[in-house]
Amino acid sequence: MGKLHGKVALITGAGSGIGRATALLFAREGAKVVVADFVPEGGHETVKLIREAGGEAVFVEVNVSKSPDVQRMIQSAIDAYGRLDVVFNNAGIQGKFIMTADLAEEAWNSIIATNLTGAFLGCKYAVQAMLKQGSGVIINTASTAGLIGLPGMPAYAASKAGVIQLTRVLALEYADKNIRVNCICPGGIVTPLSRITADPATLKPEDFPPYRHVKAIQRFGEPEEVAKTALYLASDDSSFVTGSVSVVDGGQSAGVAKTPPKKQ
Secondary structure: OOOOOOOEEEEEOOOOHHHHHHHHHHHHOOOEEEEEEOOHHHHHHHHHHHHHOOOEEEEEEOOOOOHHHHHHHHHHHHHHHOOOOEEEEOOOOOOOOOOHHHOOHHHHHHHHHHHHHHHHHHHHHHHHHHHHHOOEEEEEEOOHHHOOOOOOOHHHHHHHHHHHHHHHHHHHHHHHHOEEEEEEEEOOEOOOOOOOOOOHHHOOHHHOHHHHOOOOOOOOEOHHHHHHHHHHHHOHHHOOOOOOEEEEOOOHHHOOOOOOOOOO
16 A cells, blocks of 8 residues: 555646656645646646546646635635645746846746745645645645745745745644645756756856855755655654755755865
8 A cells, every 4th residue: 555545636837847746746645636827738748647547636737826826726626626635836947047136027026936936835725635634644735945045046946945934834724723834845856847967067157157056065966855755744754844845955055065175
């Protein structure tokens, strides 16, 4: 029996990257999955992959920055499966690498709306549903960018720092209602969002300014490595965990040396 047997899990941004990897893993662990994404093609492909593997899934198209869309998304999950046990607010956008003085207000507003307001709306309406059933788990995707300074990513970093604090507040507000809220801070992960290629060995540091930052583990991460952390937080294995910030970044935020010191 899987760790999420009988659970219903909704995952935003599930059409690719971390969201898809998590949707596939949750389904393998027994969850009925609601695949939510702004891009229908990717979302339907994730549903197809889950069903081909013997799992259950449905797709919902959503713009997470729009309240009516998010309300419809939550209700669609309940209509499809009768309840909602896990919500993974994972959808996000990164934007171009650009210094703060050069960042257009429109770009700032778009990133904040998707990453921070989107997480807020997902949490708000998930909590309302979970209060009615008496339990639930919420997981938010933040980022290493919310923990350390990454030049050229002012809006993204601000939005993800906000997600971390939103997570902590919600965890304190609803712990006595049997609702746990945690977040994950990925570092450089091979996904369409990060624009890291599938062959990170070909990258030059100047191609991706945020990833110049040092890592103890000298490689980029895979979406499945973040998905495994999401599984832990979604399952009863983490029954005493709420308000936590799980960092999955290969040591990027630890401030270690980029290359090991030479042996004397």
